[in-house]
Structure formats: C-alpha cells, structure tokens
Amino acid sequence: MRKKLVAGNWKMHGGLQANSALLDRIVESLPSLACDVLVCVPFPYLFQVAERLAGSRLALGAQNVSEHAAGAFTGEVSAPMLAELGCSFVIVGHSERRALYGEGDLLVAAKCKAVLAAGMWPVLCVGETLAEREAGETLAVVARQLRAVIDCVGVASFSRMVVAYEPVWAIGTGMTASPVQAEVVHAAIRRQFAELDSVVAEGLRILYGGSVKPQNAMELFAQPNIDGGLIGGAALVADDFLAICHAAN
C-alpha cells in the first residue's frame, strides 16, 4: 500500500511573512494528517522554511536544480547545496521549465541524476500539451519523457523518485483532468515501469497535478493509481492546502 503524498509547489510566490503564516498553519495541522506532506519553495526561502520545519515531519523541496555539482555556472544552484539546506525532494522537469526555459528530456534526465547523486528524491514531472492530447499523443509523450530518464538513471533509481503527471492544459487553468482521464495516464505510467521492474512499479508514487482543489481532490485521490497530488495555486492558501491533505487521508 503506497502512502499518499501531497506536495505544494509554491512556484514563484511567497514572502517572509506570508511563508511564516502559511507554515504555522500546516505544521500545527500535521498531527491530524495521515499523508506525507511536502512544500517546494523558491530558493531564497529554503533557509527560512528549513528552520521552521526542523523537527516536524513536513518535508522540504526545491523547484529546480542545476545538472552540475559545482563550477562556473553563474546563477545556478547545485543539488549538494539543496541537500545541505535540508531539501529531501526537488521538482525536476516541471512543464513551466520545459516550455519557458527550454528544458528537454535529456537535461531533465541529467538533473534527476544530479538530485539522486546528492541523496535527494526527484519529483519528475511529465505531461502532454493540449495539442498533443488532441492529436491522441498523450500516452506516447508521457512514455517518451519517462524513457529518457529511465535510460539515464536506470529503473531501479525510481525506488527513490516520485513521478508527477501534470497535463499542461490543466495547470493553472481550472481545467482539471477528470479522475478517469488522469487514471488512464497513471495506469499507463505504472504499466511502463511494471514491464521493467514490478517491485519498483508497485512502490512508485505517481502524483496528479493540474488545478487540484479541495472540491476535486478526494475523487482524484480515490483512483487506484493516483498516489497524491502536486498542488500549485491551492498550496498558497492554508485552508485549501490542508483540505487537500485531508482528502488524501
């Protein structure tokens, strides 16, 4: 039985005061939550959030990472730096990074490798655009995105990874994939792993992301292959984020 994981992706939002208030609410609610909970915050707030979370079971993650461990890469942040600051997860290959910053499958794979080498868990994001869905390419696109990473890090590494299926057309749009639409893709992802390693496939947590709200979370999380959520907008509102966590209980 896979334990549900609810992960907040704050994206480029936050502020010292607002973070503090949001974290207070989440930390005080942790005892009532059965799921694992993670917050992925902007780089400048990692230190603040790490201090606030110390001793709690709320996990800390980053939203991006360099594929290099160190060196002359102005403006980049390495995986060992994130690990030292207390991160245990890093989002890799978010569709916003793929679409807006030109990250391709090979770079995403290299970043996953860097995260694993630093002892953290990649949260590998995959998902199709609306045009790809309408062309009937959803499963092929997702399989290709996964294959690039499997080829680079090996299937066994996925025992220390999380996959997030985030259809691009559902992110920030209010257009959630229906539970059935999402489950079809989640089941296909698990089949892809099952063909390579049945134990890894069975243990792999596959999160759904894209306009998850308190109103739709429970039905999504009830699907057999949906093991939690990667939450954007609703992760910034304490009541909404906590309601989503409760839906995973």
Ligand code: 13P
């Ligand atoms: P929204 O929940 O705002 O649609 O964002 C989803 C997402 O991209 C999480 O990584």
